Amino acid sequence: MDLERQKQIKEHFEGMYQAGEKPWVKHGAEPALDDFFRVLSQKYPKAKILDIGCGDGWISIRAVKEGNVVWGIDSSETAIEEAKEAAKAAGVANTIHFQVGDALNLPYEKEFFEAAIDRGLFHHILPANRTLYFQNILKVLKPKSLVYLSVFSTKNPEGIGERFTPELIKELFGQYFRILSASQDPYPTLAPAHLLHFILERTQNSK
Ligand SMILES: C[S@@+](CC[C@H](N)C(=O)[O-])C[C@H]1O[C@@H](n2cnc3c(N)ncnc32)[C@H](O)[C@@H]1O
Incomplete structure (x- = not known):
């Protein structure tokens, strides 16, 4: 474990939100996210969803508008303030629970989502x-829950963070999840990042 360097990454993001910089929001159309909500609504029409590293809450708000109940967590206080304001402005504050917290110390009950x-x-x-x-x-x-995962590909042009091939994601997540679909952004990308997208289904009980 290396929680000290992980803390520096969290501080990096807090600094970006304070400076008003969040290039990841300007990514453009993401057909895989539409697919995820389609698959989710068929399997769990009113799902309890965890949005991990929810940022300013734009995906959480979309998820609520699709009929779900959402818990969004992010280590950045500024991001969570923005997310709460956005939920109020969208009139969905009652069905979203935003909180500051760490993805590596999640404060939720076992098998809640x-x-x-x-x-x-x-x-x-x-x-x-x-x-x-x-x-x-x-x-x-x-068990059998669904996950939407987007990560930097090896073609990602800039920024801090690990880069992944689809094979490496399959190796890492395949221990616990079945890959229902895998896709990636068009390349060359006009967006600030090049992302791989996955819809996963959990296969194992917690250890
Ligand atoms: C690239 S941004 C993506 C934000 C959001 N998911 C989106 O798509 O707009 C990564 C987010 O993860 C948050 N983050 C980084 N480390 C975290 C941690 N250990 N626990 C919770 N959130 C974290 C950052 O504050 C940031 O909001």
Whole structure:
């Protein structure tokens, strides 16, 4: 485990939110996210969803508008303030629970969620802390729950964070999840990042 370097990454993001910089929001159309909500609504029409590293809450708000109940967690206080304001402005504050917290110390009950969204967090979890990441999400997810995962590809042009091939994601997540679909952004990308997208289904009970 390397929680000291992980703390520096959290501080990096808090600094970005304070400076008003969040390039990941300007990513453009993400058909895989539409697919995820379609698959989710068929399997769990009113899911309890965890949005891990929820940032300013834009995906949480969309998820609530799709008929779900959402818990969004992010280590950045500024991001969570923005998310709460955005939920109020969208009139959905009652069905979203935003809180400051750490993905590596999730404060939720065992097997509480039918789904989780990790868009842009996993590639910021240091390899030394991946086991802790999996322990946390596996604890709070129900068996057969669904996960939306977006990570930097090896073609990602800039920014801090790990880069992944589809094969490496299959190796890491395949221990606990079945890959229902895998896709990636068009390349060359006009967006600030090049992302791989996965819809996963949990296969194992927590350890
Ligand atoms: C690339 S941003 C993505 C934000 C959001 N998911 C989106 O797509 O707009 C990564 C987010 O993870 C948050 N983060 C980084 N480390 C974290 C940690 N250990 N626990 C919780 N959130 C974390 C950052 O504050 C940031 O909001």
